[in-house]
Amino acid sequence: MTLRTDIAPWFPWTDRAGRASALKLVCCLALVAPAAWMALEWRMGWLSPKPFTDLVRESGDWAVRVLVLSLAVTPLRWVTRWNRLVLVRRMLGLAALYYTLLHIAFWCADLRFAWLQILWEMFARLFIAVGLAATLLMAALGVTSNDFSIRRLGAVRWNALHAWVYVAGLLSLAHFFMEIRLDATEAAMMTGFFVLLMAFRLVRKKWTPGLVSLAGTAVVCAVSTALIEGVYYSLSTRVAFSRVLEANFDFSWTIRPAWWVLAAGLVIALLAAWRNRVAPAPSVTRALAARSA
């Protein structure tokens, strides 16, 4: 289906040529769903007596999840060589920013828009100041996420600016850990996925992503996730570090984040192995020969 190209690129579900893209449509609907769910919870009165506090937490969780997902696009594209994935990268990055702005709006509503208190909290409470720094970075990336800015800055400077997304990710995760009161499961899981995605990028610089290198990376990242979680709990509670690590082998309550990180890493490793088998990447010599032919 082809739409008018002069207006079509403005729709979130059309590609650059103005054609409707099922991938973009599904991604767009999936990204709107959590906001629609929050609106429904609000409308139906399903939230606690402090609805804005609940909404601050829910929107914060989604902001981090979508941010981590946006960082997964490039590694997944390398592994699967499904280049159309790039179509949803900008949408995911902007959605992470929108959920962050929603999160801040709910927080301001929770404080009944008492601007002096809001301003004071932004600078006096460390975890809020860290969140603010992450938000400012994400906003700078969001306003330059367009073709005009790429042309204006040039590809090299634009890429250097957008590499700050990793710093925004780190600050967001730090903000998450700093406000936890009891349960660090989600924060440890998101941190584990972040570490996994960063590690895949490092691995790709040295080796062709294959089953062995990626599966090895998944194991290292899963162990790192367990260690991060262990350090967090042993510092914030009086539980011994070794007992927190042992909890990873108790499946009667929940499956700890390290296992989810391992599972995600192994799925990506298997995808890479399958892709290399179905369509091996052209070797450098073959690619050069093909070019000179």
Ligand code: HEM
């Ligand atoms: C000016 C910027 C920000 C402010 C004022 C802010 C404010 C807050 C507050 C007050 C909480 C505690 C909610 C509670 O437990 O009662 C919170 C939690 C949280 N924030 Fe932020 N935040 C900001 C930026 C961010 C950013 C950039 C992200 C991520 C992209 C983020 C993600 C989260 C997450 C994941 C939580 C924990 C939610 C949970 O407990 O499940 N925040 N934030």
